[in-house]
Amino acid sequence: MKLTLHVWRQKSRDDKGRLEIIEANNVSTHMSFLEMLDVVNEDLIAKGIDPIHFDHDCREGICGMCSMVINGVAHGHQKGTTVCQLHMRYFNDGDHIFIEPWRAKAFPILKDLVVDRSALDRIMRAGGFISVRTGGAPDGNAIPIPKDDAEKSMDAAACIGCGACVAACPNASAMLFVAAKVSQFAYLPQGRVEREKRVSAMVAQMDAEGFGSCTNHYECEAVCPKEIPASMIAKMNREYCRALKKETCGESAKSWAGA
Amino acid sequence: MNNTAVARARSFPLVLVTSSIAKKFVMALTGFVAFGYVVGHMIGNLQIFIGQNQINAYAKALHSMGPLLWLVRGFLIVCIVLHIWLGAQLRIENWVARPDGYARKKSLKTGLPARTMIWTGALIFAFVIYHILQFTVRSTDPRFEELFDTLGRHDVYSMVILGFQNIWISGFYIVAVGLLCFHLSHGIWSMFQSLGWNNKRSERWLQGFAWIFASVMFLGYISIPIAVLGGFLKLPGGVAL
Numbered sequence: 295m296k297l298t299l300h301v302w303r304q305k306s307r308d309d310k311g312r313l314e315i316i317e318a319n320n321v322s323t324h325m326s327f328l329e330m331l332d333v334v335n336e337d338l339i340a341k342g343i344d345p346i347h348f349d350h351d352c353r354e355g356i357c358g359m360c361s362m363v364i365n366g367v368a369h370g371h372q373k374g375t376t377v378c379q380l381h382m383r384y385f386n387d388g389d390h391i392f393i394e395p396w397r398a399k400a401f402p403i404l405k406d407l408v409v410d411r412s413a414l415d416r417i418m419r420a421g422g423f424i425s426v427r428t429g430g431a432p433d434g435n436a437i438p439i440p441k442d443d444a445e446k447s448m449d450a451a452a453c454i455g456c457g458a459c460v461a462a463c464p465n466a467s468a469m470l471f472v473a474a475k476v477s478q479f480a481y482l483p484q485g486r487v488e489r490e491k492r493v494s495a496m497v498a499q500m501d502a503e504g505f506g507s508c509t510n511h512y513e514c515e516a517v518c519p520k521e522i523p524a525s526m527i528a529k530m531n532r533e534y535c536r537a538l539k540k541e542t543c544g545e546s547a548k549s550w551a552g553a
Numbered sequence: 554m555n556n557t558a559v560a561r562a563r564s565f566p567l568v569l570v571t572s573s574i575a576k577k578f579v580m581a582l583t584g585f586v587a588f589g590y591v592v593g594h595m596i597g598n599l600q601i602f603i604g605q606n607q608i609n610a611y612a613k614a615l616h617s618m619g620p621l622l623w624l625v626r627g628f629l630i631v632c633i634v635l636h637i638w639l640g641a642q643l644r645i646e647n648w649v650a651r652p653d654g655y656a657r658k659k660s661l662k663t664g665l666p667a668r669t670m671i672w673t674g675a676l677i678f679a680f681v682i683y684h685i686l687q688f689t690v691r692s693t694d695p696r697f698e699e700l701f702d703t704l705g706r707h708d709v710y711s712m713v714i715l716g717f718q719n720i721w722i723s724g725f726y727i728v729a730v731g732l733l734c735f736h737l738s739h740g741i742w743s744m745f746q747s748l749g750w751n752n753k754r755s756e757r758w759l760q761g762f763a764w765i766f767a768s769v770m771f772l773g774y775i776s777i778p779i780a781v782l783g784g785f786l787k788l789p790g791g792v793a794l
């Protein structure tokens with residue numbers, strides 16, 4: 295089939311950027327969206343034109359690298375799917391497809407569809423871990439964990455950190471991401487030790503990076519390729535409330551207030 | 554942000570006005586207070602249907618609370634100021650967070666109430682100012698100061714009827730209350746989410762509850778101007794203007 299792509303082209307961080315029309319001929323319905331772009335790029339290279347730059351890695355929906363807003367929807371209109379898992383059979387011959395990068399102040403565009411998402415890494419570095427001495431692997435089930443909690447933690451841990459929540463949010467808020475990363479630990483005994491410190495530090499970093507804040511539009515949940523529910527943000531808010539309480543009333547307030 | 558900078562968590566009480574989530578807590582709590590007031594105010598107003606004596610006695614009872622009345626008013630004013638201040642601040646931060654928009658953007662879940670909170674809020678504020686000038690300060694209509702019932706109380710009953718007999722004033726009131734309930738249709742469930750009192754199961758119920766509650770409040774409030782315009786609530790004999 296034949297498609298007309300309207301692709302965001304931007305030479306560098308400082309370039310203004312613009313939508314360019316690129317015709318894609320010979321698109322097979324068996325291709326994934328990224329394979330379609332590969333074919334278009336080969337064509338561009340053959341013509342001596344700079345290919346469309348986009349992020350990708352695993353191409354099996356687990357790494358969270360692929361990132362584009364397709365016809366106004368982050369990762370495209372197929373629910374619970376990353377761009378790499380989106381297939382061309384969901385498009386029709388003659389379609390016009392708008393392809394734009396994630397847009398947020400905290401995600402500067404580097405080139406075309408490639409944005410710098412290291413703000414998310416810095417949020418992880420602020421508290422998205424547990425402090426343990428590494429050593430021999432602990433015995434399985436040494437720490438009993440209720441099935442319910444294990445399930446909830448796993449649901450949160452499904453987040454691949456792609457940043458679609460930020461891209462879709464009218465406020466460019468990263469709260470669904472942070473909520474998932476806070477909750478995956480907060481449901482487990484290993485994570486509870488540092489829970490207050492963690493949520494406090496991660497939220498502070500999130501704010502410092504210039505992300506917006508949640509006003510409950512639920513656009514994030516609608517595009518999340520791992521279908522993480524926006525109610526996860528309520529869990530983060532509970533954790534944060536706990537941290538505030540501990541900080542104001544708890545004995546250990548001093549030990550980590552400036553963490 | 555450069556690659557190594559790590560933000561420091563702020564401590565109480567500064568965190569309440571600097572952290573995004575703490576600000577949302579304050580929004581929700583002040584919103585809840587305003588919501589509580591709006592519900593109470595509607596129930597108070599509906600006493601007009603019981604009769605002139607009831608509503609005038611109610612108004613008199615409120616005014617005889619003296620310093621307590623001002624304590625309550627002061628608390629409400631502080632809450633509204635915080636609500637507006639933080640609401641505006643969050644809104645501006647959220648605009649700044651997305652400096653360049655998309656050429657194409659589809660909304661999948663959000664609705665008009667959620668997207669217009671700051672505008673419905675601002676219009677509600679403008680209305681509240683007018684409403685206070687009209688019925689509390691009574692500076693919009695010279696007749697309102699002169700109304701007394703047979704017991705010598707200020708005649709709130711006749712004042713409301715006189716006010717709403719003007720179709721423009723009634724119309725403006727109905728639109729304003731509509732905007733308030735629009736704000737609340739998102740706000741009522743939003744505050745639960747903001748305070749963390751929500752999960753996947755409660756969500757549908759909270760959203761349904763918010764819509765129903767906002768609709769009931771809309772009907773409750775507009776029943777008064779409609780009853781006046783429809784001639785169901787009439788001026789008592791003796792009030793001839």
Ligand code: HEM
Pocket residue numbers: 508509510577580581582584585587588591636637640641644667670671673674675676677678736737739740741743744745747748
């Ligand atoms: C009687 C008047 C009002 C009531 C009952 C009310 C109620 C509420 C409630 C319950 C919320 C939800 C809080 C949350 O998201 O957690 C809210 C949010 C909000 N209100 Fe109000 N409010 C009133 C007046 C105003 C005014 C005067 C403004 C400002 C101009 C305003 C602006 C906002 C904004 C910007 C939000 C945040 C919206 C969001 O999170 O999506 N409100 N309000």
Ligand code: FES
Pocket residue numbers: 349350351352353354355356357358359360376377378379
């Ligand atoms: S390329 Fe890894 S998730 Fe799409």
